[in-house]
Amino acid sequence: MVVFKTKFLTIRNILGFVIAYTGVAIIIINGNSLEGVEPLGDFLAFGAAIMFAIYSVIMEKSKESYHLIQKTRKVFIYGFIVLIVIVLFSGESFSSIQMSLPLGGSMLYLGIVASSLAFIMWNDAINMLGPVRTNLYIYLVPVITTVFAFLILNERITWLSVLGTVGILIGLYLSEQVDEEEQVILKVEDNL
Numbered sequence: 599m600v601v602f603k604t605k606f607l608t609i610r611n612i613l614g615f616v617i618a619y620t621g622v623a624i625i626i627i628n629g630n631s632l633e634g635v636e637p638l639g640d641f642l643a644f645g646a647a648i649m650f651a652i653y654s655v656i657m658e659k660s661k662e663s664y665h666l667i668q669k670t671r672k673v674f675i676y677g678f679i680v681l682i683v684i685v686l687f688s689g690e691s692f693s694s695i696q697m698s699l700p701l702g703g704s705m706l707y708l709g710i711v712a713s714s715l716a717f718i719m720w721n722d723a724i725n726m727l728g729p730v731r732t733n734l735y736i737y738l739v740p741v742i743t744t745v746f747a748f749l750i751l752n753e754r755i756t757w758l759s760v761l762g763t764v765g766i767l768i769g770l771y772l773s774e775q776v777d778e779e780e781q782v783i784l785k786v787e788d789n790l
Contacts, residue, residue: 611773618737618769624762625740650736654729654735670717734773737766 653673662668695701723732741763747753 610775614772617772618766621762621769622737622740622767624758624765625744626759628756654724654733657721657724658729666718666721669721673717732740732772737770741766
C-alpha cells in the first residue's frame with residue numbers, strides 16, 4: 599500500500615484480515631491453550647512475514663526489468679551465497695552427513711519442486727495478481743496443512759479446526775471483494 603500507493607485499508611479488508619487471522623490462530627492453538635508458544639519463534643515468524651512482504655514488493659517492482667526465470671535464479675543465487683556465509687561462520691562440519699539415495703532424492707525434490715517451481719509459481723502469481731492480493735492467499739496454508747494432515751497423517755479434524763478454516767475462508771472472501779467503484783477503475787485501467 600505504501601510503495602504502490604494502492605488503497606487497501608478499507609473497513610472490509612481490515613475485517614477480512616482480522617477474521618482470517620483469528621481463524622489462523624484458532625487452527626494453530628486448536629484447544630492446546632498456549633502450550634509450546636515461544637516468543638522467539640513468534641518473533642522469527644513475524645520477521646519472516648516482513649521479509650516476504652519486502653520480497654513481494656521487489657518482485658513486483660522488477661517485473662518489467664527481468665523475466666520470471668531470471669528473477670528466480672537471482673533470488674536463489676543470492677540466497678545460496680548468504681547460506682554459504684552463514685555455514686562458514688557457524689563452524690558446523692559436514693563430515694557427519696552420510697549421503698544416501700533417499701537423502702539425495704530428498705535434496706533434489708526440495709531444490710527443484712519445493713523451492714524452484716514454488717518460487718516460479720509464486721512470482722508468476724505476483725505478476726498476475728500483484729503482491730497484496732497474492733500474499734492474502736498465505737492464509738490458506740493452515741487450511742491446506744489441516745486437510746493434508748487429515749488425509750496423509752490421519753490426524754483428527756476438530757471442531758476448532760473447522761471453525762478456524764471457516765474464519766480463514768470468510769476473511770479471504772471479504773478481503774477479495776472489490777467495491778463497484780473500484781471495479782469501474784480497474785476496467786478503465788485494463789482498457790488503457
